[in-house]
Amino acid sequence: MARKLISSGSSFEKEMGYSRAVVDGDWVFVSGTTGFNYDTMTIEEGVVAQTEQCFKNIKNILEEANSSLDKIVRVTYILPKTSDFELCWPVLKKYLGDVRPAATMFSAGLFDERMKIEIQVTALN
Template sequence: MQRSVISSPSAPRAIGPDSQAVQCRAMLYVSGQLPLNPETMTLAKGFEAQAEQVFHNLSAVLAKAGMDSREVAKLTISLANLDRFAMLNIIMERYFVASYPARAAIETSRLPKSALIEIDVVAVETANA
């Protein structure tokens, strides 16, 4: 099986023993991205800025793999406060267009670095993207 590690300098480096993403043939598995500035490794301030930073980081990893948001099949979103779900939807519409990927959103008691949001994705390389 073909398997390769994807790493983009335009996304934050892993803070644990994991890779930014792993590609297995047409499938790309992107590790949970935190709202960290890749240059300073500091958190963005406030929920909206953190969500934007996470999507920016995800876009950088996807681009390194030669993909974009049109190839995202599934997102798993962890939120420190599910009351921010409506704002999340507004921000997601800036990055995705119909047809939207599948998604799960859960509230969690704590995220690494005390972030307000973390998102991981599964993308599928397509010829039509």
Template structure:
């Protein structure tokens, strides 16, 4: 680990196989990798439930941020990749519940698929932790 760099890992098998961490912090900046809806055992969570999957992604992101000394209120940018944009309201409800009082810039983009066909959404987050 380099000077001033913190990393968070969930233990997902993909982290070692692909070579990435859940979150990385360098100085005041934090980047959270694309996060899908997995339960604590690494199995798909809320299969078929767009809002439930989005909420689970955001819970995982919040935990990763906390592990590097940040919080959801520090998030300045999110990206939501979804397989069916028709569920935008369900995804948006989950996002809005978390970020209503401190809204980040965000993007929602429909893509063709994920590694696991059960996943409906993957969320990335960038944060800036203010000094003090």
């Protein structure tokens, strides 16, 4: 299978030179995805709403790659405020509770201070 690059249409991808996702063989590598609504290029204020939007964005990209949320094998959560992570747990359980991928969370500054969470996944195709 040839390598396939997938874009969400975000201006960040073109400006920084990356793809929202790369399909390579049996794998789909989804870049760190934030809570921006790419249709409106807006972002909600709260971490819970942003987490929900992250998963909507990831779901759309995985479907474009002929994959799905239930094929996620690894997830990385990045939050500027560690204390916000527990607030996200109900959303994480909603989307990945039955999938239970290997997971890592760490705290780091994000590109835009409005961003409260970034989620990166690897899935099978």
